[in-house]
Amino acid sequence: MVKGSQGVKSVQGAKNVQRTKRVQAAKKEAQTGDAVTVERREALAGRVFSAAGVTVTPLPPAERVSLRAPEDSVAALSRALGVTLPAKPKTSAAKAGRLAFWLGPDEWMVIDEGGKDPLADCARVKALHSAVGISHRNVAIAVTGPACEATVSAGCPQDLSLAVFPVGAVSRTVLGKAEIVLYRAAEDSFRIECWRSFSDYVFTFLSEAARDAAA
Amino acid sequence: MLLIRCPYCEEERPELEFRNAGEAHVARPADIAAISDEDFEAFFFIRSNPKGIIYERWRHIHGCARFFNAVRDTVSDKFVMTYKAGEPKPKKLPGVAK
Ligand SMILES: [Zn+2]
Numbered sequence: 032m033v034k035g036s037q038g039v040k041s042v043q044g045a046k047n048v049q050r051t052k053r054v055q056a057a058k059k060e061a062q063t064g065d066a067v068t069v070e071r072r073e074a075l076a077g078r079v080f081s082a083a084g085v086t087v088t089p090l091p092p093a094e095r096v097s098l099r100a101p102e103d104s105v106a107a108l109s110r111a112l113g114v115t116l117p118a119k120p121k122t123s124a125a126k127a128g129r130l131a132f133w134l135g136p137d138e139w140m141v142i143d144e145g146g147k148d149p150l151a152d153c154a155r156v157k158a159l160h161s162a163v164g165i166s167h168r169n170v171a172i173a174v175t176g177p178a179c180e181a182t183v184s185a186g187c188p189q190d191l192s193l194a195v196f197p198v199g200a201v202s203r204t205v206l207g208k209a210e211i212v213l214y215r216a217a218e219d220s221f222r223i224e225c226w227r228s229f230s231d232y233v234f235t236f237l238s239e240a241a242r243d244a245a246a
Numbered sequence: 247m248l249l250i251r252c253p254y255c256e257e258e259r260p261e262l263e264f265r266n267a268g269e270a271h272v273a274r275p276a277d278i279a280a281i282s283d284e285d286f287e288a289f290f291f292i293r294s295n296p297k298g299i300i301y302e303r304w305r306h307i308h309g310c311a312r313f314f315n316a317v318r319d320t321v322s323d324k325f326v327m328t329y330k331a332g333e334p335k336p337k338k339l340p341g342v343a344k
Binding site for chain 1: 247254255256257259260262263308309310311312
């Protein structure tokens with residue numbers, strides 16, 4: 032018993048020493064003015080899969096916001112974001128590098144591919160809303176080519192025919208065992224948003240599905 | 247696969263996007279500390295478990311994420327209808343005798 036508790040203590044002690052060292056290093060850095068540079072490690076860097084009629088490609092990092100707001104706030108938020116938040120289920124809006132996805136009756140996902148953070152735009156809005164930055168939570172994958180619909184349909188139970196899921200349609204749904212947000216960017220192009228920790232599974236699933244769709 | 251109509255998404259969606267959330271229209275007592283043990287038992291544990299029509303809460307968890315209510319037949323497993331959370335129990339059910 033005694034021995035065990037001493038063991039715990041010494042681990043705690045080692046942690047404290049580590050923390051002190053880190054604080055000292057940070058202080059020294061602040062004094063000398065050396066900036067901390069952190070390398071961005073993209074979850075799917077370098078992975079591309081091509082088969083006959085379909086290509087699966089990771090998309091570059093983007094700014095993303097999860098937005099919740101009551102109806103009264105929608106107009107002010109739309110003005111601040113420069114894109115009209117869609118009110119109809121399964122619809123989206125796109126303007127100047129910005130995408131707004133309807134996810135629920137009071138929920139949207141806003142994506143900016145031009146490097147301008149929509150979170151800053153929301154911060155200026157006085158009307159009641161909740162905006163949470165989720166830029167690093169998600170990874171986007173493009174599935175393009177004439178066989179893109181067959182590829183996504185391998186794991187998504189929704190009807191993805193153009194009549195039911197037209198260009199601009201967007202929906203939170205599932206792909207295999209992962210939750211995704213599916214957006215039809217063009218007749219032969221889907222954008223799939225998934226959580227970063229799911230991205231290896233989603234990318235591999237799509238690659239296998241692309242192989243089957245091409246066969 | 248069952249297709250379930252989500253009253254918020256306004257269309258039928260595959261059952262994989264949904265999750266059951268227990269019996270609907272179970273009202274929480276306004277002053278739960280004041281009720282008797284028997285009343286609490288009835289509120290908390292006792293469910294109707296009928297053979298036939300049941301009123302349930304469902305959640306479109308992998309879709310719009312909203313809770314809603316559904317009328318389902320426990321014998322055929324068919325959904326009779328769905329309606330938004332907070333709306334009263336429908337008086338008439340389409341296609342159901344009685
Ligand atoms: Zn829904």
